[in-house]
Amino acid sequence: MTQPQTNASRPLQGKFALVTGGSRGIGRGIVLKLAERGAAVAINYIKDEAAARDTLAKVRAHGAEGFVVRADVARPEEWASMAVQVREQFGALDIFVSNALGNLLGFMSPPMQVTMAQWDESFQCQSRAFFVGVREMASLLRERGRIVNLSYWPGSHLGGFLPYFAMGTNKAAQEAMCRYFALALAPRGITVNAVCAGITDDSIVNSLPKEAQEAMFAWLRSGWSPMGRPTLPADLGGAVAALCSEDAGWITGQTIVVDGGASLMSPEVPLDFQRP
Numbered sequence: 001m002t003q004p005q006t007n008a009s010r011p012l013q014g015k016f017a018l019v020t021g022g023s024r025g026i027g028r029g030i031v032l033k034l035a036e037r038g039a040a041v042a043i044n045y046i047k048d049e050a051a052a053r054d055t056l057a058k059v060r061a062h063g064a065e066g067f068v069v070r071a072d073v074a075r076p077e078e079w080a081s082m083a084v085q086v087r088e089q090f091g092a093l094d095i096f097v098s099n100a101l102g103n104l105l106g107f108m109s110p111p112m113q114v115t116m117a118q119w120d121e122s123f124q125c126q127s128r129a130f131f132v133g134v135r136e137m138a139s140l141l142r143e144r145g146r147i148v149n150l151s152y153w154p155g156s157h158l159g160g161f162l163p164y165f166a167m168g169t170n171k172a173a174q175e176a177m178c179r180y181f182a183l184a185l186a187p188r189g190i191t192v193n194a195v196c197a198g199i200t201d202d203s204i205v206n207s208l209p210k211e212a213q214e215a216m217f218a219w220l221r222s223g224w225s226p227m228g229r230p231t232l233p234a235d236l237g238g239a240v241a242a243l244c245s246e247d248a249g250w251i252t253g254q255t256i257v258v259d260g261g262a263s264l265m266s267p268e269v270p271l272d273f274q275r276p
């Protein structure tokens with residue numbers, strides 16, 4: 001039986017959101033969950049306009065409004081034009097999700113091999129993008145707004161996945177920025193948090209060579225993901241939507257891991273000892 005839609009089921013009705021990299025992968029999962037809760041969503045992309053429009057159609061199927069906006073988050077001047085478009089279309093913003101990935105596969109390189117050009121590219125599409133994005137969107141954000149940045153806990157806190165060096169160190173910087181921005185924006189009731197995704201199906205992981213994807217997902221299903229499956233974009237959407245709820249207004253400056261418990265597993269102890 002379908003339930004009639006009530007305000008309780010659409011708690012973000014009347015809110016305006018911008019999700020960078022909202023056209024595909026985790027960003028799409030976040031866009032769709034925000035739309036399901038009633039928010040109007042600006043869907044940022046860089047290349048794949050068809051994917052962005054397809055996501056917009058799904059937003060509308062949820063009975064929500066939105067528009068697509070092409071902008072390269074690595075270019076500060078494109079943040080400025082994205083802000084103009086958000087102002088023209090929405091007039092204001094309540095939720096800003098910094099999720100766009102950049103060309104990760106282009107700057108995957110171990111610490112002693114990564115080139116200066118790769119390092120600069122990772123900085124521009126990650127730390128600098130978040131820094132510029134928050135300052136550009138802050139003037140559009142209304143009181144009690146929400147800022148969420150996507151991160152990866154093992155990349156920002158551990159060191160085992162060597163080719164992730166440029167991305168992981170930038171993610172650590174963004175998590176630190178969340179804490180500083182949280183205090184800077186607290187007087188306006190705006191919260192700023194980092195959400196760390198687990199290894200996610202239907203994301204950049206699916207662009208890796210088939211054997212690499214299969215090996216990673218099989219590893220998680222073998223028990224290293226305590227809930228027995230990889231993370232899904234909708235899992236991140238749910239977490240971000242929860243942080244955007246009225247009840248989450250006292251949570252700020254935090255790094256929240258959304259990986260079904262995978263990061264709680266110990267690499268020092270055999271898997272069999274860690275099974276319930």
Ligand SMILES: NC(=O)c1ccc[n+]([C@@H]2O[C@H](COP(=O)([O-])OP(=O)(O)OC[C@H]3O[C@@H](n4cnc5c(N)ncnc54)[C@H](OP(=O)(O)O)[C@@H]3O)[C@@H](O)[C@H]2O)c1
Pocket residue numbers: 020021022023024025026027044045046047048049051071072073074098099100101102103125150151152153196197198199200201202203204205
């Ligand atoms: N996938 C994982 O397992 C995982 C784990 C932890 C954290 N994360 C984080 O989650 C976020 C999303 O990753 P994902 O795996 O969902 O990526 P994805 O599936 O590859 O999607 C990337 C999205 O970012 C957009 N994009 C890429 N470069 C951009 C740029 N310079 N400017 C604006 N938009 C750009 C793409 O737009 P187009 O469609 O136009 O190309 C697309 O919408 C990233 O911050 C990533 O670090 C991912």
